[in-house]
Amino acid sequence: MNKSDLVNAVAEKNALTKAASLRVVDSVFESIRESLANGDEFVMPDFGKFIVETREKREGRNPQTGKSITIPKTNVVKFKVGKLLKDLVHQSAETVETV
Secondary structure, three states, X not given: OOHHHHHHHHHHHHOOXXXXXXXHHXXXXXXXXXXXXXXXXXXXXXXXXXXXXXXXXXXXXXXXXXXXXXXXXEEEEEEEEOHHHHXXXXXXXXXXXXX
8 A cells, every 4th residue: 555545545434535635644644753753652552653762873884895884873763563453464464374
């Protein structure tokens, strides 16, 4: 599924125009981005949560030259899957294996 598929699904399930659905989808993702940019987490029960974690400065190697480099401290976004979503994905994997 891509963004346009999501917009179409939201429009269909909520009797909205595609334009209205696009505004809804865009505003949801904008809110999530703003929350994460402020260092907050975004939690959607049964789906999962997006969290911001800090990776400390560390030493690494340039793979082309083998030379040691310092990788700077940075923030990264991580996703932790919720139980319901995890169970649904697990069930669908079991169904595929038995077919």
